Amino acid sequence: MNDKLARLINEAGYSHKSFARAVRDTSSEAGTPIGCDHTSVSRWLNGVKPRADAAQVIVTTLSRALGRAVTLADAGLAAAERLPLDLGLSVPQAAEDGIETVSRLWQADLNEASVVLREQVNPAAWNEASLTWLLSPSITPAQVRDGRRVGQSDVQRFQATIGLFTQMDNRFGGGHARHALIQYLSSDAPQLLKGNFNETTGHILFSAVAEATLLAAWMSYDSGLHSLAQRYFIQALSLARAGDDRLLAASILDAMSHQATFMGRFREAANLAQAARQGTRGIATPTLTAHFLAMEARALARLGDARACDRVLSQAVTEFERRNPDNDPEWIRYFDDAELAAEFGHCLRDLGRPVNATQYATQCLGSIDGETYQRSDFFATMVLADAHLAAGDAEQACTVALKALRLGDQLRSSRCLAYVQEFSKRLAPAASSSALRGFQEEAIQFSLWQQIAYQ
Incomplete structure (x- = not known):
């Protein structure tokens, strides 16, 4: 039964x-x-x-x-499929294989398969993916002639739905609607990808599903599901290749770099950002190039290579000053002066320059749209708290951290939790002073502080 x-x-x-x-x-x-x-x-x-x-x-x-996502496992219908340990960790060479791989990955995620949820990241997979794309940046999209007719209106409807998930991710964190996104992708995307469409629609469709899978990667990364996120990033790259979308593919490598830095794989992170820049030389907009440089700078700052980081940040500014947002793809237009300042704040904090980090973090806080990008606002505020702490002003650091905790109270994000954990460790030597005991009493009201306090 x-x-x-x-x-x-x-x-x-x-x-x-x-x-x-x-x-x-x-x-x-x-x-x-x-x-x-x-x-x-x-x-x-x-x-x-x-x-x-x-x-x-x-x-x-x-x-x-x-009115909620129901998985095959929830309904007792999950197949006892034996999944390969490397599912999704390589870039398929044919579009048909890519459709099959990402569909299996979506389903494995919904079935909570331990292979994709509990394995460790594979650094070699990042290198292989970037090399594959650099040597062969595009492939011909598949067309299944017996599928239903797919037109651009179908793609636009799909994109609009993904846009709603993007808004929820920015405001409430990856843990809020990730499962619902995967359910939607698993049920709707394969029918589109296996449909009957012309070449123009095919390219738009594969790029749209690549963006959606990139969002799945970001939300999984933000939820602390790092092996799964890595697999989604790689399959998003595969779909972008089928869509002949080199700029999106490079941005996916850029996102891989972000995750690699977070995971402590700083050299791989720098290499991925460099590959993104190298593979789009001459076609990337200045905004995109500036972002690739910012990701490389983040990795170099974590490596402690101040000279190289300063050089790359200077190049990022030069590129950024040439930008014309009207020429940018829609998905990179969020990267404005405030976001660049936030990147400087991260790098300078990690290089041990708290005064400069404070200046940049303060600069970006007044400009980020906190309603739309609440998580970004949280990150920038925590960087400012870290900078005040490193400069020896623990009380001001705590005042700012409380603002961040208030911002983060609606966020379901493993990354946000990591920022709070890092701040807590830095605060520990001074936390017993009478001046800071009040901070502990206020901080415990907020969910992110509660999570680290009761670990």
């Missing part, structure tokens, strides 16, 4: 007949009609596993009815 499925059907208020009808309607909307009736539902409840496509339609139907 499949008790999990029975409970969900009952919770959604379906009878066997009405559930079969809802499943048929969902499959028809997707362009892949599934024939089922109340007898089919009885068989599923008795433990007979439906086909993979039918199982996906079942959970999509339940998700819509219940």
Whole structure:
């Protein structure tokens, strides 16, 4: 008996007949009609596993009815597939293989497969991915002629939906709606990618799904799921290649660099940022090039290479001063003066220059749109708190940190937690003073401080 499925059907208020009808309607909307009736539902409840496509339609139907993401595992329909340990860690050479790989990765994520959730990052995979792209930046997108017709309006609808997830990620952190994003990608993206489309639509479609998978990578990274995030980054790169979108592909390498720095792999991080710049020489906009340089500078600062970091930051400023936002891809237009100042703040803090770090962190705080980019505002505020602490002003550091904790109270982000943990360690030598005991009493009201206090 499949008790999990029975409970969900009952919770959604379906009878066997009405559930079969809802499943048929969902499959028809997707362009892949599934024939089922109340007898089919009885068989599923008795433990007979439906086909993979039918199982996906079942959970999509339940998700819509219940208003929340329902996975195959939730419905007792997860297949006991043996996943390779390296699933998603290499760039497929053909677009068809890329579709299959990313689809399996989405499903493994929904099934909470330990292979993708609990493994460690593989530094060699970053190097292999960047080399593959540099040597072969594009491939021909797949076309499955027997799939449903896919036009640009379908892609625009998909992009608009991903835009909503992007807004939630920026405001509430990757842990807020990550699962719902993966559910959406798993159910809708394969139908589009396997559809019937012309070359122009194909390029736009693959780029759109690459952006969506990049968002999945960022949200997984922000949730502390680093091996999974690495796999999503690599598959996003594969999809961008199929979309012949070199700028997006380079930005994905740039994002890999960000994760590598966070993971303490500073040399790999610098190499990835350099590869992004090298692979787009002559075609990247100044804004993009400035961002690639900023990511390289972050890695160099963590390495303690002040001379190289200063040189790269100077190059970033030179590029940034040439920018024209109207010429930038939509997804990089957020990178403005405030964001560049935030990057300087990070680098100068890590180089042990607290006075300069304070100046840049203060500069960016007044300019970041905290309503839209609440997490970015949090990061910049914590950098300012760190800088005050390093400059010997613990009380001012605590005042600023409280502002950050207030900003972060709605954020579900492992990265935000890491910033607070780092500040707490730096504060520890002075935290017992009477002047700072009040900070502890106020800080414990906020969720991020509670998480580190009770670890």
